[in-house]
Amino acid sequence: MKAVSGGSGIYHIGHARLVLPALLVLLVVGMLALTGPSAALSQASSGELSLYADAGTGGEGKSPGAASEGHDAVGAGHSAEPGSHDAEHESHGGEHGDHANLGARLPLWSTIPFVGILLSIALGPLLASHFWHKHFPKVSAFWALVFAIPFVIIFKSAGVHEILHIYLIDYFPFIILLWALFTASGGILLRGTPAGTPKVNLLILIIGTLLASWIGTTGASMLLIRPILRANEKRRTKIHIVIFFIFLVSNIGGSLTPLGDPPLFLGFLHHVPFFWTFNIFPHMAFVVIILLAAFYVCDTFLYRREQADLPPLGKPEPLRLEGTHNFLFLGGVLGGVLLSGFWKPGDVNILGIHVGLQSIARDVILILMGILSIVTTRKKTRRDNEFTWFPIVEVAYLFAGIFMTIIPALAILKAGAEGALAPLLAAVQTPAHYFWITGGLSSFLDNAPTYLTFFNSALGKFFTGMPEAEAVGHLIKDQAIYLKAISAGAVFMGANTYIGNAPNFMVRSIAEEAGVKMPSFFGYLIKFAIPILVPLFVLVTLVFFR
Amino acid sequence: MQGYRELVFEGSLPVVQAFLTGLRLGKRWAGGICFSEECEIRGERRGHKVLERLHIEKNLTYVLVPERCADAVVLATRAARGELGLAIRRDHVVQHAHFTYKFAGYNRKVAGRIRKALRAMPSSLERDAAKENERIHPGSHGVEGYAPEHEYKYAGTGMIKGPLEPLLAYRKSLARLEWIEVTEIGLLLV
Numbered sequence: 134m135k136a137v138s139g140g141s142g143i144y145h146i147g148h149a150r151l152v153l154p155a156l157l158v159l160l161v162v163g164m165l166a167l168t169g170p171s172a173a174l175s176q177a178s179s180g181e182l183s184l185y186a187d188a189g190t191g192g193e194g195k196s197p198g199a200a201s202e203g204h205d206a207v208g209a210g211h212s213a214e215p216g217s218h219d220a221e222h223e224s225h226g227g228e229h230g231d232h233a234n235l236g237a238r239l240p241l242w243s244t245i246p247f248v249g250i251l252l253s254i255a256l257g258p259l260l261a262s263h264f265w266h267k268h269f270p271k272v273s274a275f276w277a278l279v280f281a282i283p284f285v286i287i288f289k290s291a292g293v294h295e296i297l298h299i300y301l302i303d304y305f306p307f308i309i310l311l312w313a314l315f316t317a318s319g320g321i322l323l324r325g326t327p328a329g330t331p332k333v334n335l336l337i338l339i340i341g342t343l344l345a346s347w348i349g350t351t352g353a354s355m356l357l358i359r360p361i362l363r364a365n366e367k368r369r370t371k372i373h374i375v376i377f378f379i380f381l382v383s384n385i386g387g388s389l390t391p392l393g394d395p396p397l398f399l400g401f402l403h404h405v406p407f408f409w410t411f412n413i414f415p416h417m418a419f420v421v422i423i424l425l426a427a428f429y430v431c432d433t434f435l436y437r438r439e440q441a442d443l444p445p446l447g448k449p450e451p452l453r454l455e456g457t458h459n460f461l462f463l464g465g466v467l468g469g470v471l472l473s474g475f476w477k478p479g480d481v482n483i484l485g486i487h488v489g490l491q492s493i494a495r496d497v498i499l500i501l502m503g504i505l506s507i508v509t510t511r512k513k514t515r516r517d518n519e520f521t522w523f524p525i526v527e528v529a530y531l532f533a534g535i536f537m538t539i540i541p542a543l544a545i546l547k548a549g550a551e552g553a554l555a556p557l558l559a560a561v562q563t564p565a566h567y568f569w570i571t572g573g574l575s576s577f578l579d580n581a582p583t584y585l586t587f588f589n590s591a592l593g594k595f596f597t598g599m600p601e602a603e604a605v606g607h608l609i610k611d612q613a614i615y616l617k618a619i620s621a622g623a624v625f626m627g628a629n630t631y632i633g634n635a636p637n638f639m640v641r642s643i644a645e646e647a648g649v650k651m652p653s654f655f656g657y658l659i660k661f662a663i664p665i666l667v668p669l670f671v672l673v674t675l676v677f678f679r
Numbered sequence: 680m681q682g683y684r685e686l687v688f689e690g691s692l693p694v695v696q697a698f699l700t701g702l703r704l705g706k707r708w709a710g711g712i713c714f715s716e717e718c719e720i721r722g723e724r725r726g727h728k729v730l731e732r733l734h735i736e737k738n739l740t741y742v743l744v745p746e747r748c749a750d751a752v753v754l755a756t757r758a759a760r761g762e763l764g765l766a767i768r769r770d771h772v773v774q775h776a777h778f779t780y781k782f783a784g785y786n787r788k789v790a791g792r793i794r795k796a797l798r799a800m801p802s803s804l805e806r807d808a809a810k811e812n813e814r815i816h817p818g819s820h821g822v823e824g825y826a827p828e829h830e831y832k833y834a835g836t837g838m839i840k841g842p843l844e845p846l847l848a849y850r851k852s853l854a855r856l857e858w859i860e861v862t863e864i865g866l867l868l869v
Contacts, residue, residue: 258827266819266828355822369857519822527825635824642827645785650857 235288235295236541236548236593243541246280250534251578255632259654269527273534280538294485295540301486303402304536306496307581310398311349312525313466313499318352319520320459320510325452329365331432334374337361338381338428342421345386346393348463351524354383354636360452362647370435375644375651376661377428381421383636384628388417388621392467394634396575396584396623403588404605405616407474412613416621416677420669427665456514462502469498524639535582546589549597558594564678567591568618572626572670576633576662584623591615618678625670629662630654681711682746683843685868686753687739687769692716695740698763702755708748711844715741718847720776721863739768743843746772771868777807777840778850782859783832789858790833796856797837801849804841811835 253272257265265272285292327333337357345353361378365371387393390410391401397410473495480487545552550559561570571587595612596604608616627634631641631654641651652660688695692714699712713720720743744752749770756767784790790813800806812834819828839846846864853859 254825258825262826262828263816266816266823266826269826351824521822524822524824527823531825637824638827639822639824642785642823642829646829646831648784648786648789648858 234548236544236546237551239541239545239553241545241553243280243284244538244545246276247535247538247542247582249279250276250531250538251582254531254579255577258632258638270530273530277534277537280541284540295544296537297484298486299536299540301483301488302492303399304532306402306492307395307398307532307536308525308529309496309499310392310466310470311351311395311528313503314349314352314392314463315525316503317459317462317466317506318348318356319518320456320462320506320515321356322455322514322518323356323360323452324450324455324517325360326363326366326450327360327452328449329361329368331429331436333364334361334432335425335429337364338377338425341378341382342386342425345382346389347467349392350383350387350394350634351636351639352463353386354378354640355518357382358640358643359647362644362649364449366647368436369439371644371649372651373428373431373435375640375649376657377424379637379640380424380628380666381428383640384634385417385420385424385625388413388624392470394624394627395581397620398470399581399585400588400616400620401470401474403585404602405609407471409609409616410620413617413621413624416617416625416673419676420625420673423669423672424665455517456510458509459506462506465502465505466499469495469502472498524635528635531579532581535579539582539585542586543589546586547593547597549593551597552593554590558590561587561590561594564614564618565674567615568622568670568674568678570622571619572622572629575623575626576629578632580623580627580634584619587619587623588616591619614678621673621677625673626666629666630658681842681844683743683773684746684749685715685769685771685773685866686742686744686749686767688742688756688765689737689768690740690763690765691738692740694763695742695765698756698759698765699742699752702752703748706748706751708745711745712748713743713847715743718743719863721865743773773843774867774869775840776843776846776864776866777838778846778862778864779836779838780853780859780861781834781836782856783834784858785829785832787831787833790831792856793833793858796853796859799849799852800839801841801845803845804839804849807838807840809835809837811837 250273253265253269253276257269257272281296285296288295327337337360341353341357344356348356358375358378361374362371365374368374384394388397388410391398391405391407393410397405400410401407473489473491476491476494478490478494480489481493482488542554545554546558549555552558561567567587571583574586575583591608591612592599592601592604595615596607599607628637631637645651651657690698696714702708703710703712715721720741753767753770756765760766782793784793812832814832814834816828816830819830839849843864843866850861850864854861
């Protein structure tokens with residue numbers, strides 16, 4: 134059963150759709166039970182888990198650690214300064230080495246489910262849209278289970294630990310943030326119809342670009358796409374407006390904070406400080422100014438050409454914001470995320486995973502903000518906003534599969550030269566390489582897992598064996614240009630195709646339903662992205678990543 | 680309905696244009712001459728363009744001339760050959776012209792406008808291999824990031840064929856709607 138838009142149905146998420154995630158959770162819990170959860174937990178906390186011995190690999194007697202803040206679960210000591218966002222990592226220096234061990238042992242083909250799910254997401258909507266629309270949760274569950282079952286059978290409790298770790302530390306906070314942003318921004322409705330002149334269009338794009346970093350690219354896109362389409366309803370040529378909207382509001386505008394685009398939030402979950410992303414401001418400003426100037430010239434030219442035979446634009450209807458109190462909840466989301474970066478109260482052990490109390494507090498605040506938004510926003514406002522839960526349900530299902538299947542890829546990358554992807558690490562050398570390979574893959578695969586993959590590849594390349602928190606600190610201090618290249622590549626180049634970032638498809642669908650003839654997948658790529666964005670990204674490379 | 684002939688001139692487009700404009704004005708013809716390149720008529724043009732690029736063919740200009748004027752054009756071209764260097768390489772009767780179209784609309788208002796445009800086809804033309812499909816997925820919705828599917832879709836394809844003159848005008852009227860894509864006009868020559 135799907136989320137529906139009509140009436141009170143907008144708050145429904147069907148029970149049938151909850152079956153698959155429930156099965157996944159049951160699988161994990163079941164495996165935990167079968168493989169001795171108490172042993173896993175006690176070993177995890179004592180740091181003496183014999184993962185590799187269990188697996189018959191004669192390992193070091195420690196867990197593989199993990200991709201992020203919960204390494205500690207299987208770590209040795211617990212001497213980290215309490216309260217650190219990454220206290221766990223700091224306290225368990227040896228774990229990263231264990232993670233590298235897992236990465237060194239995992240074969241390259243163990244990443245097939247990860248590649249499979251990313252390709253499914255990329256190709257499903259293009260090649261079999263109806264099938265994909267109906268069955269994507271099953272496809273996601275399929276790839277997740279293809280990886281999880283053998284992984285848990287072979288690595289037993291340590292495998293379960295890895296899975297629990299990535300879900301508790303990455304997946305749930307990720308989904309909670311997106312849900313909170315989506316819920317609060319979906320309660321804000323911009324009514325009215327401005328005049329579709331080049332100046333007004335430019336202004337809307339500037340506002341959208343600035344908002345995107347604070348309410349997310351999805352939130353900013355949903356807030357402004359309908360007003361800009363209404364404003365230009367009578368214009369004959371509208372495609373360029375939607376295209377530049379996708380470039381700026383749905384992608385590049387989101388590069389300033391972890392709230393802007395999912396990859397940057399994953400970076401934040403992995404110890405990149407909240408305000409570090411401001412370092413990408415020069416890159417973003419460079420791209421945004423050029424794109425806005427190009428848009429204004431192009432829109433002015435087309436507007437003047439059309440003016441002779443355009444019907445009168447009609448009297449603009451004044452703009453009016455509804456549900457503005459949701460900005461308070463968006464502020465609460467920002468506050469919750471910031472709090473988790475600064476407040477260091479210690480951590481708790483959940484099923485053997487050490488989770489920072491600040492992370493739990495953040496998630497509670499975010500959930501509270503979302504609930505307050507639901508309770509206090511008029512249903513009519515959401516209905517008029519065509520708000521449904523479907524987009525967030527999509528993200529929840531698909532990222533459940535992505536986070537499960539990304540485990541071997543991250544472990545292998547973190548193993549650096551010892552891992553099966555050593556040739557890739559050797560080939561990707563310069564910041565320009567990182568910018569283009571992260572960006573190139575983000576164009577066709579989802580940019581969040583792509584970011585995480587190359588973020589880990591940089592850590593594996595420069596700081597193999599070092600605990601993640603420490604390694605990220607060094608990366609930011611000594612090799613910041615690499616992280617800038619990865620971040621800018623992942624966010625900027627999501628605009629290269631419709632499948633590069635989730636809001637792109639949303640904007641395209643809304644524009645098509647409003648009667649705009651949007652280019653096909655290849656039309657977008659060949660007529661707009663390659664001629665406009667690729668030369669711009671070459672300039673970015675020459676200016677910033679040479 | 681007047682018939683047409685495709686005349687293939689050896690000579691550049693501006694020279695042929697100037698020549699035929701002078702002839703048309705001198706003979707007081709109402710119009711009806713069209714240049715393949717400007718009217719998006721494929722005719723034989725495409726293959727010859729490649730040959731021209733390879734310098735196998737000379738500079739050719741394809742012109743559609745109403746049957747009633749064609750003989751006069753041929754005679755005048757022969758007469759002016761020495762001065763302008765123009766020659767007619769080929770001369771074919773156009774039996775009929777055709778083009779294909781495809782469309783997709785994602786709301787009922789757009790679908791209505793597409794239907795209206797398709798229904799406005801002149802009776803001298805005929806529609807061939809027309810397919811249309813109206814699909815409604817009540818469960819789908821526009822705001823979907825990863826599994827997008829429209830709630831409503833009206834899509835179709837088809838081919839229109841018939842005499843050149845009404846076909847040119849009808850194609851132009853369809854092309855004005857951004858949701859309908861039309862191909863170049865093909866010609867059946869005898």
